[in-house]
Ligand SMILES: *[C@@H]1O[C@H](CO)[C@@H](O)[C@H](O)[C@H]1NC(C)=O
Ligand SMILES: *[C@@H]1O[C@H](CO)[C@@H](O)[C@H](O)[C@H]1NC(C)=O
């Protein structure tokens with residue numbers, strides 16, 4: 001069986017939501033701002049494409065997979081930026097905020113909804129940050145890890161891993177044109193997930209730029225999540241999920257007569273599979289029922305099967 005390759009540099013970008021104040025700005029304002037940010041921007045020739053650039057249409061269409069958005073009517077970016085450095089991405093984030101432009105990030109562009117290159121809001125100008133130049137991949141076979149940049153497609157990642165070792169793999173999707181950044185940030189499911197989990201489960205570190213333009217990695221982000229977690233052995237987890245205090249002896253599992261909940265309060269418990277997400281109003285109704293005096297408390301475990 002293939003061990004999973006543990007990953008990676010992931011360049012994920014939070015999108016600024018700046019369209020509550022949408023003064024229409026021309027692409028020139030944005031471009032001028034970008035040049036004023038960093039002199040290395042100015043020396044980069046193939047960085048900025050506006051509708052007036054000869055290669056604009058070709059670049060925009062290059063990764064469109066859905067013909068619905070490949071029309072003259074589909075809203076188009078005021079500017080496409082193809083950065084080659086972190087500072088150019090930071091400058092793009094800063095300038096799109098400064099000029100009230102939405103920022104849309106494109107890694108592979110495979111998304112069928114067109115979220116990375118068009119907009120459902122015709123009146124809000126936007127910039128496409130196309131990460132086509134962010135596609136370096138380095139595989140460390142002894143460590144069984146790799147760094148991959150956000151604009152690499154899954155096909156490139158698989159190919160590089162396979163070249164490095166026939167015994168390594170990475171659990172992600174089956175469509176090879178999907179960009180790593182969008183795929184992993186959405187979870188990323190694929191054929192190896194029943195054994196190895198989602199792509200996101202195998203991400204060890206990530207370098208990302210937030211909506212203020214700050215560069216963060218795992219250490220500087222801190223382990224802010226996921227704070228709610230306690231590390232324990234599988235056996236201890238079985239004691240914990242049975243409802244015993246987390247420092248209980250694992251020997252409680254051998255006792256057929258005790259249950260941590262029985263006797264302490266009255267409750268009803270139900271585990272079920274659901275086909276659709278339960279609306280909030282329905283959940284509130286269920287809670288109301290469970291907290292009626294003749295019940296007292298309740299536990300619901302639901303697995304979404306769709
Ligand atoms: C989008 O349009 C261009 C130019 O008309 C064409 O070359 C390309 O094949 C189209 N792509 C899709 C996915 O429809
Ligand atoms: C400008 O960009 C270069 C190269 O990416 C980077 O090393 C430098 O720190 C940047 N300067 C500023 C002021 O952001």
Ligand SMILES: *[C@@H]1O[C@H](CO)[C@@H](O)[C@H](O)[C@H]1NC(C)=O
Pocket residue numbers: 084085133134135136
């Ligand atoms: C990709 O790697 C090459 C070779 O190390 C380097 O010159 C280039 O700057 C890297 N590109 C990015 C976007 O990091």
Ligand SMILES: *[C@@H]1O[C@H](CO)[C@@H](O)[C@H](O)[C@H]1NC(C)=O
Pocket residue numbers: 245247248249
């Ligand atoms: C578990 O921890 C609680 C709170 O710290 C303590 O009161 C209790 O005695 C502990 N129980 C065991 C079995 O160690």
